[in-house]
Amino acid sequence: DVSGEPLLEIVDLSKSFGGVRAVDGVSFQVARGSIVGLIGPNGSGKTTALNLISGLIPPRGGAIRFDGAEITGLRSDRIVHRGIARTFQLVRVLDELTCADNVMAAIAFRRHPSWGEKARHRAATLLARVGLAGRDEEPAGRLTYIDSKRLELARALALDPKLLLLDEWLAGLNPTELQEGIALIASLKRDGLTIVMVEHVMDAIRSLCDRCVVMNTGRTIADGGTAEVLAAPEVVRAYLGG
């Protein structure tokens, strides 16, 4: 029964850059429908882990299993088609295009071109889903920071993911935007999406994450329920010492 298995399973994953062991024997699992926080000090290997899962870089060793199949070493576009989408720490949208065209470009990646007008309707629905209702014809380059983040999220959702990887999606938001952002991520979970989020905003981690995996110098130093993990002495030490 595939539904009892974790959606994502990372086994002994590693990656080096020159002499730096950016990810050094990391293992963790992500249950279907859950939100897992990937946390740790700067330089601990979190973004590298996301890059490995999304196939942007090949691992040196270890295995990545997703939705019942091994995806280790697959190209990033193949991994998108398997059902993993992500956002980036530095927002990536196409500034010259309208919001709708940004989302339709992502839809076109997953759907047959004959989708035509349906794609435009789907783009409008996705823009509304992330809080950009009616903004379809606005140039993406004119969006505020939070709205460009919303647009990038709509583009990720347009890829029909089962697993969404968020790289500091909540960073740099003001308190009001942060509450809206947290509510939006919570609503994605209610819709059945599984999420791995690299995040530093502790309030967000506490309110959203079912579990947390804590990394330090490329290794996992804690993995468990969020409240328990955040109270663990080695986690507190890594953050204060880092």
Ligand code: ADP
């Ligand atoms: P985090 O996301 O936790 O801040 P990173 O995954 O970005 O950590 O980085 C982990 C380590 O790997 C750091 O020492 C960083 O300098 C190094 N690193 C990351 N990407 C590269 C790269 N492309 N080339 C060389 N070193 C890298």
